Amino acid sequence: MKALIVCGSANQSGVSASMASSAERRLRSLGYDAEVVHPAVMRIAHCTGCGGCSDGHCVIDDDMGVMMRKASEADVLVFSFPVHFSGPSSLMKTVMDRFQPFWLCKGLPHPAESAALICGGSPEPRFQPSVSILRAFSITVGMRWRGHLEFPGTDRRGAEGSEEAVAEFLERTFGSGRERPWLRIPSRGLFLRPIRGMEWRWDTCRQRRPIPPRRGTCLCPGRTLCGSPCRTGGRSSCGGPPAFLSWRRPSPCTRTRKG
Template sequence: MKVTVLCASGNTDGCTHALCEGFVRECTSRGHDAELIDLGALDIEDCTGCGVCRKKGRCILSDGSGELFAKVEDSDMIVMATPIRFNGPSSIMKRFIDRLNPYWLSDKPHPSKACGILCGGSPEPVFSHALSELRSAAVTLKADWAGELLIADTDSRGCGGADVKGFAEKVLS
Protein backbone atom coordinates (compact mmCIF):
# COMPACT_ATOMS: atom_id res chain seq x y z
CA MET A 1 0.00 0.00 0.00
CA LYS A 2 0.97 3.59 -0.49
CA VAL A 3 0.46 5.36 2.85
CA THR A 4 0.58 9.11 3.40
CA VAL A 5 0.88 10.25 7.00
CA LEU A 6 -0.36 13.81 7.51
CA CYS A 7 1.07 15.30 10.70
CA ALA A 8 -0.84 18.36 11.92
CA SER A 9 1.35 19.32 14.85
CA GLY A 10 3.70 22.25 14.42
CA ASN A 11 5.95 20.69 17.06
CA THR A 12 8.38 18.35 15.36
CA ASP A 13 9.73 17.31 18.80
CA GLY A 14 6.28 16.40 20.12
CA CYS A 15 4.26 13.24 20.53
CA THR A 16 2.17 13.59 17.37
CA HIS A 17 5.27 13.77 15.22
CA ALA A 18 6.97 10.93 17.11
CA LEU A 19 3.92 8.68 16.63
CA CYS A 20 3.79 9.55 12.93
CA GLU A 21 7.45 8.61 12.57
CA GLY A 22 6.78 5.36 14.43
CA PHE A 23 3.86 4.59 12.14
CA VAL A 24 5.96 5.21 9.03
CA ARG A 25 8.59 2.80 10.42
CA GLU A 26 5.89 0.17 10.97
CA CYS A 27 4.64 0.64 7.40
CA THR A 28 8.11 0.39 5.93
CA SER A 29 8.97 -2.73 7.94
CA ARG A 30 5.84 -4.37 6.46
CA GLY A 31 6.85 -3.51 2.91
CA HIS A 32 4.51 -0.56 2.43
CA ASP A 33 5.53 2.71 0.82
CA ALA A 34 5.00 5.43 3.45
CA GLU A 35 5.63 9.17 3.49
CA LEU A 36 5.35 11.59 6.40
CA ILE A 37 4.13 15.07 5.49
CA ASP A 38 4.30 17.94 7.98
CA LEU A 39 1.13 19.83 7.11
CA GLY A 40 2.27 22.84 9.13
CA ALA A 41 5.37 23.25 7.00
CA LEU A 42 3.36 23.54 3.77
CA ASP A 43 1.98 26.67 2.18
CA ILE A 44 -1.71 25.80 2.50
CA GLU A 45 -4.17 28.68 2.55
CA ASP A 46 -7.52 28.75 4.34
CA CYS A 47 -10.57 27.85 2.27
CA THR A 48 -12.26 31.14 1.39
CA GLY A 49 -15.62 29.53 0.58
CA CYS A 50 -15.55 31.16 -2.86
CA GLY A 51 -17.63 28.30 -4.30
CA VAL A 52 -15.62 27.87 -7.50
CA CYS A 53 -15.00 24.19 -6.64
CA ARG A 54 -18.75 23.66 -6.78
CA LYS A 55 -18.74 24.60 -10.44
CA LYS A 56 -15.29 23.48 -11.60
CA GLY A 57 -14.64 20.54 -9.27
CA ARG A 58 -11.28 21.96 -8.27
CA CYS A 59 -9.86 24.66 -6.06
CA ILE A 60 -8.48 27.82 -7.61
CA LEU A 61 -6.17 28.80 -4.75
CA SER A 62 -2.60 28.66 -6.02
CA ASP A 63 -0.62 27.44 -3.02
CA GLY A 64 1.05 24.16 -2.01
CA SER A 65 -2.24 22.28 -2.01
CA GLY A 66 -1.89 20.95 -5.56
CA GLU A 67 1.15 18.85 -4.68
CA LEU A 68 -0.36 17.80 -1.35
CA PHE A 69 -3.68 16.65 -2.78
CA ALA A 70 -1.97 14.87 -5.66
CA LYS A 71 -0.25 12.74 -2.99
CA VAL A 72 -3.50 12.23 -1.09
CA GLU A 73 -5.24 11.10 -4.28
CA ASP A 74 -2.39 8.75 -5.10
CA SER A 75 -2.49 7.09 -1.66
CA ASP A 76 -4.19 3.86 -0.70
CA MET A 77 -4.44 5.08 2.87
CA ILE A 78 -4.00 8.41 4.65
CA VAL A 79 -3.29 8.85 8.32
CA MET A 80 -4.51 12.10 9.86
CA ALA A 81 -2.56 12.89 13.02
CA THR A 82 -3.41 15.79 15.31
CA PRO A 83 -2.85 16.98 18.84
CA ILE A 84 -5.98 17.93 20.80
CA ARG A 85 -6.31 21.68 20.98
CA PHE A 86 -9.13 23.09 23.10
CA ASN A 87 -11.01 19.78 22.77
CA GLY A 88 -10.73 19.79 18.97
CA PRO A 89 -8.15 19.16 16.25
CA SER A 90 -5.26 21.55 15.68
CA SER A 91 -5.89 24.52 13.41
CA ILE A 92 -3.37 22.97 11.01
CA MET A 93 -5.60 19.89 10.67
CA LYS A 94 -8.76 21.98 10.41
CA ARG A 95 -7.27 23.97 7.55
CA PHE A 96 -6.49 20.71 5.72
CA ILE A 97 -10.01 19.38 6.29
CA ASP A 98 -11.67 22.57 5.04
CA ARG A 99 -9.70 22.30 1.82
CA LEU A 100 -11.38 18.93 1.11
CA ASN A 101 -14.50 20.69 -0.16
CA PRO A 102 -13.82 19.80 -3.83
CA TYR A 103 -13.88 16.09 -2.85
CA TRP A 104 -17.31 16.48 -1.30
CA LEU A 105 -18.66 17.96 -4.49
CA SER A 106 -17.20 15.77 -7.23
CA ASP A 107 -15.78 12.33 -7.93
CA LYS A 108 -12.02 12.36 -7.77
CA PRO A 109 -9.34 9.75 -7.17
CA HIS A 110 -9.09 9.13 -3.43
CA PRO A 111 -7.52 6.82 -0.83
CA SER A 112 -9.61 3.77 -0.04
CA LYS A 113 -8.79 3.93 3.67
CA ALA A 114 -8.20 6.60 6.32
CA CYS A 115 -7.30 6.47 9.98
CA GLY A 116 -6.35 8.85 12.79
CA ILE A 117 -3.71 9.40 15.46
CA LEU A 118 -4.74 11.80 18.24
CA CYS A 119 -2.67 13.04 21.20
CA GLY A 120 -4.14 14.80 24.21
CA GLY A 121 -2.08 16.32 27.00
CA SER A 122 -4.55 15.81 29.85
CA PRO A 123 -5.30 12.48 31.57
CA GLU A 124 -8.78 12.38 30.02
CA PRO A 125 -8.78 14.40 26.81
CA VAL A 126 -12.02 14.99 24.92
CA PHE A 127 -11.17 13.12 21.72
CA SER A 128 -14.72 12.92 20.36
CA HIS A 129 -14.83 16.31 18.61
CA ALA A 130 -11.51 15.90 16.80
CA LEU A 131 -12.32 12.28 15.95
CA SER A 132 -15.64 13.35 14.49
CA GLU A 133 -13.83 15.89 12.28
CA LEU A 134 -11.34 13.29 11.06
CA ARG A 135 -14.08 10.79 10.30
CA SER A 136 -16.02 13.48 8.48
CA ALA A 137 -12.91 14.15 6.38
CA ALA A 138 -12.74 10.43 5.55
CA VAL A 139 -16.39 10.43 4.48
CA THR A 140 -15.72 13.44 2.25
CA LEU A 141 -12.82 11.57 0.65
CA LYS A 142 -15.03 8.48 0.30
CA ALA A 143 -12.42 6.54 2.28
CA ASP A 144 -13.34 3.79 4.74
CA TRP A 145 -12.42 4.49 8.34
CA ALA A 146 -9.80 1.97 9.45
CA GLY A 147 -9.47 3.05 13.09
CA GLU A 148 -7.85 5.50 15.46
CA LEU A 149 -5.01 5.57 17.98
CA LEU A 150 -5.92 7.73 20.99
CA ILE A 151 -3.07 8.69 23.30
CA ALA A 152 -3.87 10.56 26.53
CA ASP A 153 -1.76 12.24 29.21
CA THR A 154 1.06 13.16 26.87
CA ASP A 155 1.92 16.27 28.90
CA SER A 156 2.81 14.10 31.92
CA ARG A 157 3.70 10.73 30.46
CA GLY A 158 4.78 11.42 26.89
CA CYS A 159 3.85 8.86 24.27
CA GLY A 160 6.58 6.24 24.65
CA GLY A 161 4.07 3.60 25.74
CA ALA A 162 1.80 4.00 22.72
CA ASP A 163 1.05 0.76 20.89
CA VAL A 164 1.92 2.00 17.40
CA LYS A 165 2.79 -1.52 16.30
CA GLY A 166 -0.61 -2.91 17.29
CA PHE A 167 -2.34 0.02 15.64
CA ALA A 168 -0.36 -0.45 12.43
CA GLU A 169 -1.18 -4.16 12.41
CA LYS A 170 -4.87 -3.33 12.71
CA VAL A 171 -5.18 -0.57 10.10
CA LEU A 172 -2.78 -2.03 7.54
CA SER A 173 -4.45 -5.43 7.44
Protein backbone atom coordinates in the same frame (compact mmCIF):
# COMPACT_ATOMS: atom_id res chain seq x y z
CA MET B 1 0.37 0.27 -2.03
CA LYS B 2 0.95 3.82 -0.87
CA ALA B 3 0.22 5.43 2.48
CA LEU B 4 0.18 9.15 3.20
CA ILE B 5 0.64 10.32 6.80
CA VAL B 6 -0.33 13.90 7.59
CA CYS B 7 1.14 15.36 10.77
CA GLY B 8 -1.24 18.06 11.97
CA SER B 9 0.99 19.56 14.65
CA ALA B 10 3.11 22.69 14.40
CA ASN B 11 5.63 21.17 16.82
CA GLN B 12 8.09 19.25 14.67
CA SER B 13 9.55 17.50 17.73
CA GLY B 14 6.29 16.82 19.55
CA VAL B 15 4.30 13.68 20.22
CA SER B 16 2.24 13.92 17.02
CA ALA B 17 5.39 14.13 14.91
CA SER B 18 6.85 11.18 16.81
CA MET B 19 3.69 9.14 16.20
CA ALA B 20 3.76 10.07 12.51
CA SER B 21 7.36 8.87 12.21
CA SER B 22 6.48 5.65 14.02
CA ALA B 23 3.56 5.14 11.65
CA GLU B 24 5.83 5.63 8.65
CA ARG B 25 8.28 3.00 9.88
CA ARG B 26 5.55 0.52 10.74
CA LEU B 27 3.68 0.92 7.47
CA ARG B 28 6.92 0.46 5.54
CA SER B 29 7.51 -2.78 7.43
CA LEU B 30 4.00 -3.87 6.37
CA GLY B 31 4.86 -3.34 2.72
CA TYR B 32 3.48 0.16 2.17
CA ASP B 33 5.26 2.97 0.38
CA ALA B 34 4.71 5.38 3.27
CA GLU B 35 5.43 9.10 3.40
CA VAL B 36 4.96 11.77 6.08
CA VAL B 37 3.99 15.33 5.18
CA HIS B 38 4.14 18.28 7.58
CA PRO B 39 1.64 21.04 6.73
CA ALA B 40 3.40 23.23 9.33
CA VAL B 41 6.29 23.79 6.91
CA MET B 42 4.03 24.14 3.86
CA ARG B 43 2.24 27.20 2.55
CA ILE B 44 -1.42 26.24 2.97
CA ALA B 45 -4.14 28.90 3.07
CA HIS B 46 -7.61 28.59 4.57
CA CYS B 47 -10.56 27.51 2.42
CA THR B 48 -12.55 30.57 1.35
CA GLY B 49 -15.72 28.67 0.45
CA CYS B 50 -15.81 30.23 -3.02
CA GLY B 51 -16.90 27.00 -4.74
CA GLY B 52 -14.27 27.41 -7.42
CA CYS B 53 -13.09 23.83 -6.94
CA SER B 54 -16.27 22.31 -8.41
CA ASP B 55 -14.17 21.06 -11.33
CA GLY B 56 -11.77 19.31 -8.97
CA HIS B 57 -9.06 21.99 -8.94
CA CYS B 58 -8.74 24.56 -6.16
CA VAL B 59 -8.28 28.14 -7.34
CA ILE B 60 -5.85 28.90 -4.49
CA ASP B 61 -2.28 28.53 -5.69
CA ASP B 62 -0.34 27.15 -2.73
CA ASP B 63 1.27 23.95 -1.45
CA MET B 64 -2.10 22.27 -0.93
CA GLY B 65 -1.89 21.23 -4.56
CA VAL B 66 1.08 19.03 -3.64
CA MET B 67 -0.90 17.54 -0.75
CA MET B 68 -3.89 16.82 -2.99
CA ARG B 69 -1.71 15.10 -5.57
CA LYS B 70 -0.10 12.90 -2.93
CA ALA B 71 -3.53 12.07 -1.47
CA SER B 72 -4.92 11.13 -4.88
CA GLU B 73 -2.07 8.65 -5.35
CA ALA B 74 -2.36 7.08 -1.88
CA ASP B 75 -4.36 4.02 -0.89
CA VAL B 76 -4.34 4.84 2.83
CA LEU B 77 -4.52 8.22 4.56
CA VAL B 78 -3.43 8.52 8.21
CA PHE B 79 -3.76 11.67 10.31
CA SER B 80 -1.59 12.33 13.36
CA PHE B 81 -2.55 15.35 15.44
CA PRO B 82 -3.08 16.61 19.02
CA VAL B 83 -6.39 17.48 20.65
CA HIS B 84 -6.88 21.22 21.08
CA PHE B 85 -9.97 22.27 23.04
CA SER B 86 -11.54 18.82 22.47
CA GLY B 87 -11.11 19.12 18.69
CA PRO B 88 -8.45 18.77 16.01
CA SER B 89 -5.65 21.31 15.85
CA SER B 90 -6.25 24.37 13.68
CA LEU B 91 -3.55 23.18 11.30
CA MET B 92 -5.27 19.83 10.88
CA LYS B 93 -8.66 21.44 10.36
CA THR B 94 -7.24 23.80 7.72
CA VAL B 95 -5.96 20.84 5.73
CA MET B 96 -9.26 18.99 6.06
CA ASP B 97 -11.26 22.01 4.88
CA ARG B 98 -9.10 22.25 1.76
CA PHE B 99 -10.27 18.76 0.72
CA GLN B 100 -13.46 20.44 -0.49
CA PRO B 101 -12.78 19.45 -4.16
CA PHE B 102 -13.40 15.81 -3.21
CA TRP B 103 -16.92 16.78 -2.09
CA LEU B 104 -17.79 18.97 -5.06
CA CYS B 105 -16.22 16.69 -7.68
CA LYS B 106 -17.08 13.07 -6.88
CA GLY B 107 -14.97 11.54 -9.66
CA LEU B 108 -11.60 12.48 -8.15
CA PRO B 109 -9.32 9.58 -7.20
CA HIS B 110 -8.75 9.45 -3.46
CA PRO B 111 -7.47 7.11 -0.72
CA ALA B 112 -9.61 4.07 -0.04
CA GLU B 113 -9.16 4.08 3.74
CA SER B 114 -8.36 6.49 6.53
CA ALA B 115 -7.37 6.35 10.18
CA ALA B 116 -6.12 8.72 12.87
CA LEU B 117 -3.50 8.84 15.60
CA ILE B 118 -4.73 11.30 18.23
CA CYS B 119 -2.84 12.41 21.33
CA GLY B 120 -3.96 14.53 24.27
CA GLY B 121 -2.11 16.22 27.09
CA SER B 122 -4.45 15.50 29.98
CA PRO B 123 -4.95 12.03 31.48
CA GLU B 124 -8.54 11.93 30.22
CA PRO B 125 -8.87 14.21 27.18
CA ARG B 126 -12.06 14.32 25.15
CA PHE B 127 -11.27 12.48 21.92
CA GLN B 128 -14.85 11.93 20.71
CA PRO B 129 -15.40 15.35 19.08
CA SER B 130 -12.25 14.89 16.98
CA VAL B 131 -13.27 11.35 16.07
CA SER B 132 -16.70 12.55 14.94
CA ILE B 133 -15.09 15.17 12.70
CA LEU B 134 -12.67 12.62 11.23
CA ARG B 135 -15.46 10.14 10.53
CA ALA B 136 -17.54 12.82 8.79
CA PHE B 137 -14.49 13.88 6.80
CA SER B 138 -13.81 10.32 5.66
CA ILE B 139 -17.40 9.81 4.52
CA THR B 140 -17.37 13.13 2.68
CA VAL B 141 -14.19 12.30 0.78
CA GLY B 142 -15.37 8.73 0.15
CA MET B 143 -12.90 6.85 2.33
CA ARG B 144 -13.59 3.90 4.59
CA TRP B 145 -13.01 4.87 8.21
CA ARG B 146 -10.74 2.26 9.81
CA GLY B 147 -10.59 3.66 13.33
CA HIS B 148 -8.31 5.72 15.52
CA LEU B 149 -5.69 5.44 18.26
CA GLU B 150 -6.09 7.45 21.47
CA PHE B 151 -2.87 8.37 23.27
CA PRO B 152 -3.61 10.47 26.40
CA GLY B 153 -1.40 11.89 29.15
CA THR B 154 1.32 13.36 26.93
CA ASP B 155 1.87 16.36 29.24
CA ARG B 156 3.37 13.99 31.78
CA ARG B 157 4.89 11.11 29.81
CA GLY B 158 5.56 12.73 26.43
CA ALA B 159 5.96 10.24 23.60
CA GLU B 160 6.90 7.35 25.89
CA GLY B 161 5.13 4.21 24.72
CA SER B 162 3.72 5.83 21.58
CA GLU B 163 5.78 3.79 19.13
CA GLU B 164 4.54 0.48 20.54
CA ALA B 165 0.95 1.71 20.57
CA VAL B 166 1.15 2.98 16.99
CA ALA B 167 2.77 -0.24 15.76
CA GLU B 168 0.09 -2.39 17.39
CA PHE B 169 -2.74 -0.23 16.04
CA LEU B 170 -1.44 -0.18 12.46
CA GLU B 171 -0.71 -3.91 12.51
CA ARG B 172 -4.29 -4.57 13.55
CA THR B 173 -5.78 -2.04 11.13
CA PHE B 174 -3.66 -2.28 7.98
CA GLY B 175 -2.01 -5.65 8.46
CA SER B 176 -2.35 -6.89 4.90
CA GLY B 177 -3.82 -5.30 1.79
CA ARG B 178 -4.53 -8.75 0.36
CA GLU B 179 -7.38 -9.14 2.85
CA ARG B 180 -9.07 -5.92 1.69
CA PRO B 181 -10.26 -6.32 -1.92
CA TRP B 182 -11.74 -2.80 -2.05
CA LEU B 183 -8.21 -1.44 -2.38
CA ARG B 184 -8.05 -2.89 -5.85
CA ILE B 185 -9.10 -0.67 -8.73
CA PRO B 186 -12.09 -2.24 -10.54
CA SER B 187 -12.57 -2.22 -14.27
CA ARG B 188 -13.54 1.18 -15.58
CA GLY B 189 -16.83 1.57 -17.36
CA LEU B 190 -18.62 -1.05 -15.24
CA PHE B 191 -22.33 -0.46 -15.73
CA LEU B 192 -24.90 -1.60 -13.19
CA ARG B 193 -28.68 -1.61 -13.39
CA PRO B 194 -29.92 -2.09 -9.80
CA ILE B 195 -33.26 -0.39 -10.50
CA ARG B 196 -35.53 -0.68 -13.50
CA GLY B 197 -35.10 2.11 -16.01
CA MET B 198 -31.88 3.39 -14.51
CA GLU B 199 -28.30 2.93 -15.65
CA TRP B 200 -25.56 3.64 -13.15
CA ARG B 201 -21.85 3.91 -13.71
CA TRP B 202 -19.03 3.63 -11.21
CA ASP B 203 -17.00 6.83 -11.04
CA THR B 204 -13.30 6.54 -11.85
CA CYS B 205 -12.00 6.00 -8.35
CA ARG B 206 -9.59 3.56 -6.75
CA GLN B 207 -11.92 2.97 -3.80
CA ARG B 208 -14.85 1.49 -5.70
CA ARG B 209 -15.80 -2.12 -5.12
CA PRO B 210 -16.83 -4.18 -8.14
CA ILE B 211 -19.86 -5.52 -6.25
CA PRO B 212 -23.31 -4.78 -7.70
CA PRO B 213 -25.48 -3.14 -5.03
CA ARG B 214 -28.84 -4.66 -4.15
CA ARG B 215 -32.15 -3.04 -4.83
CA GLY B 216 -33.17 -0.64 -2.10
CA THR B 217 -29.56 0.08 -1.11
CA CYS B 218 -28.42 3.65 -0.65
CA LEU B 219 -26.08 4.40 -3.53
CA CYS B 220 -24.90 7.83 -2.53
CA PRO B 221 -24.13 9.75 0.68
CA GLY B 222 -27.46 10.86 2.05
CA ARG B 223 -29.28 11.12 -1.27
CA THR B 224 -31.66 8.87 -3.22
CA LEU B 225 -32.21 8.69 -6.95
CA CYS B 226 -34.79 11.46 -6.83
CA GLY B 227 -32.62 13.70 -4.65
CA SER B 228 -34.70 13.33 -1.51
CA PRO B 229 -33.04 12.65 1.88
CA CYS B 230 -31.85 9.10 2.41
CA ARG B 231 -33.23 7.12 5.36
CA THR B 232 -30.43 4.57 5.46
CA GLY B 233 -27.77 7.01 6.63
CA GLY B 234 -25.64 6.41 3.56
CA ARG B 235 -24.79 2.78 4.22
CA SER B 236 -24.10 0.33 1.44
CA SER B 237 -25.24 -3.28 1.26
CA CYS B 238 -21.74 -4.64 1.86
CA GLY B 239 -21.23 -2.57 5.00
CA GLY B 240 -18.61 -0.37 3.41
CA PRO B 241 -18.74 3.37 2.73
CA PRO B 242 -21.41 4.92 0.54
CA ALA B 243 -20.81 4.57 -3.18
CA PHE B 244 -20.66 7.82 -5.09
CA LEU B 245 -22.41 6.98 -8.34
CA SER B 246 -23.42 9.10 -11.28
CA TRP B 247 -26.52 8.48 -13.33
CA ARG B 248 -26.81 8.61 -17.09
CA ARG B 249 -30.55 9.18 -17.19
CA PRO B 250 -32.42 11.17 -14.53
CA SER B 251 -35.18 9.42 -12.66
CA PRO B 252 -38.70 10.87 -12.40
CA CYS B 253 -39.23 9.18 -9.04
CA THR B 254 -40.56 11.32 -6.22
CA ARG B 255 -40.41 9.00 -3.24
CA THR B 256 -37.66 8.02 -0.85
CA ARG B 257 -36.22 4.58 -1.40
CA LYS B 258 -36.38 2.03 1.35
CA GLY B 259 -33.17 1.02 3.09
